[in-house]
Amino acid sequence: MYVSHLSSHGDLTSANLFQFCEAGFEYGESACGISASSSKILIKGGTVVNAHREQVADVYVEDGIIVAVKPNIKVADDVTVLDATGKFVMPGGIDPHTHLAFDFMSTQTIDDFFSGQAAALAGGTTMHIDFVIPVNGSLTAGFEAYVKKAKKSCTDYGFHMAITKWDEVVSNEMEIMVKEKGINSFKFFLAYKGALMINDELLLEGFKKCKSLGALAMVHAENGDAVYEGQKRMIELGITGPEGHALSRPALVEGEATSRAIRLAGFVNTPLYVVHVMSIDAVEEIARARKTGQRVIGEPIAAGLALDESRIWDPDFVTAAKQESALLSFFVFVLFLPSNDFQPFQPDDLSYFRYVMSPPIRASGHDKALQAALSTGVLQDTLTFLQLVGTDHCSFNSTQKALGIDDFRKIPNGVNGIEERMHLVWDIMVEAGQISVTDYVRITSTECARIFNIYPRKGAILPGSDADIIIFNPNSSLEITAKSHHSRSDTNVYEGRKGKGKVEVTIAGGRIVWENDELKVVPGSGKYVEMQPFSYLFNGIEKLDAKYLSSLKAPVKRSKSTA
Numbered sequence: 001m002y003v004s005h006l007s008s009h010g011d012l013t014s015a016n017l018f019q020f021c022e023a024g025f026e027y028g029e030s031a032c033g034i035s036a037s038s039s040k041i042l043i044k045g046g047t048v049v050n051a052h053r054e055q056v057a058d059v060y061v062e063d064g065i066i067v068a069v070k071p072n073i074k075v076a077d078d079v080t081v082l083d084a085t086g087k088f089v090m091p092g093g094i095d096p097h098t099h100l101a102f103d104f105m106s107t108q109t110i111d112d113f114f115s116g117q118a119a120a121l122a123g124g125t126t127m128h129i130d131f132v133i134p135v136n137g138s139l140t141a142g143f144e145a146y147v148k149k150a151k152k153s154c155t156d157y158g159f160h161m162a163i164t165k166w167d168e169v170v171s172n173e174m175e176i177m178v179k180e181k182g183i184n185s186f187k188f189f190l191a192y193k194g195a196l197m198i199n200d201e202l203l204l205e206g207f208k209k210c211k212s213l214g215a216l217a218m219v220h221a222e223n224g225d226a227v228y229e230g231q232k233r234m235i236e237l238g239i240t241g242p243e244g245h246a247l248s249r250p251a252l253v254e255g256e257a258t259s260r261a262i263r264l265a266g267f268v269n270t271p272l273y274v275v276h277v278m279s280i281d282a283v284e285e286i287a288r289a290r291k292t293g294q295r296v297i298g299e300p301i302a303a304g305l306a307l308d309e310s311r312i313w314d315p316d317f318v319t320a321a322k323q324e325s326a327l328l329s330f331f332v333f334v335l336f337l338p339s340n341d342f343q344p345f346q347p348d349d350l351s352y353f354r355y356v357m358s359p360p361i362r363a364s365g366h367d368k369a370l371q372a373a374l375s376t377g378v379l380q381d382t383l384t385f386l387q388l389v390g391t392d393h394c395s396f397n398s399t400q401k402a403l404g405i406d407d408f409r410k411i412p413n414g415v416n417g418i419e420e421r422m423h424l425v426w427d428i429m430v431e432a433g434q435i436s437v438t439d440y441v442r443i444t445s446t447e448c449a450r451i452f453n454i455y456p457r458k459g460a461i462l463p464g465s466d467a468d469i470i471i472f473n474p475n476s477s478l479e480i481t482a483k484s485h486h487s488r489s490d491t492n493v494y495e496g497r498k499g500k501g502k503v504e505v506t507i508a509g510g511r512i513v514w515e516n517d518e519l520k521v522v523p524g525s526g527k528y529v530e531m532q533p534f535s536y537l538f539n540g541i542e543k544l545d546a547k548y549l550s551s552l553k554a555p556v557k558r559s560k561s562t563a
């Protein structure tokens, strides 16, 4: 057996020690001799936090399952004991939105199911849900391809499935995915014209099928035709640099698609999940729908909560002259007039490229609105407008981002976040006083488990739940850098960001995989988590349908006049 220590860039340094066995793993004494994992673990004296309560208690784990949660648990000598006094013991994070080993925009994401998951574990995320992309429209071929990609998994994962075309075969395959393959959600892209985008007719067919299967419909909400038009405008204006990306797909384009998707889901009466909500415009649509009782889930991502354009245009990253040209380009865009003075970004400036994602990172103000929408229900004790936080981790290195050096439309879209999410959400939401620790558990783990129907196996520290646990020290701190992160990328959109709070220990499936800033992960040890249809979001849907039908049958009074 082979044991290696390697850093995120593959060299043998101790900075971000990263141990793995090439094959094979056994609990306790592993096949490759890594001794830090144990089949019996006692976490002593921490504050155990679930979404519904917090209590000081011990947690006892055996063979990957939580066996007991209560004060003063006594154990034998063969049990590994972790002292969590003064720290929080919480369910491992569940990231509802990732793209690992994703073939996209002429390249493949730099993180695969091993490096991406290793990064996740170092950041306290013990499960993620990735998007299977059909192969030439075939869901079966897409599923098989992702099963292969995920073979090297070192933590648990599930799948959503994208729908990119419509016919009877696809409709039947959706059924197979739900009934036989453990998939209970389907994503429809309203953007990426000419590639993944679908039209409203297909969206309606897809929504109806999702409803009949008890599967959750998800949307990437940007109007792809409008984006295409915006891109043409930019190119006509000579704006080929990365600023053209954001300028070509303003927030109204996201708001329109969000509104359309919500209204069509309402028309079909099926629950809807809006992925990567990035703007006030989209939040307003979700809030309006939720206030009327419509079942709409809004997922902001770490980048939307933590970043805004001001950082992107920061003179540290971009020279002042270029900043002016960016403002000018926006002005030009608004007036829709070409300008002779316009100076596009220099092709050698790659600093902004790393931030290019869709929908784009917005101007300052949108980030605060997203944060407020996550905490609204907490403050008003009514509805929350946004329910959980993902990352849309879709990481490309600088060489890949440079594919769009002459044309922003070719910059691979996507940012990192799988390792940073738990820390960022803590710092931005809990440390800043916007939500409680129980709410933190809800939006980083429990709500995701409930929505995708795997609660309380996941998302809880309860007897019988999987032993996916983090020990979080609120008094420690952390700085995010590409040098120390575990993604394979050479850049990080949160570079240099410091924050309070740190995941000190990650336990995944009953194994201690992150401790003392060291990762001990094993390819192949992660499990595929099948997710059953008809989550709580579907409760009572048929009653609403019946109400609608009976309203149609109400007698219609017509005058007998013979005009």
Ligand SMILES: NC(=O)NCCC(=O)O
Residues within 6 Å of the ligand: 099, 220, 276, 356, 357, 358, 359, 392, 394, 413, 414, 415
């Ligand atoms: N979001 C993004 O820019 N890349 C990943 C693909 C997607 O989710 O749209």
Ligand SMILES: [Zn+2]
Residues within 6 Å of the ligand: 220, 275, 276, 358
């Ligand atoms: Zn998307």
Ligand SMILES: [Zn+2]
Residues within 6 Å of the ligand: 097, 098, 099, 276, 392, 394
């Ligand atoms: Zn995505």
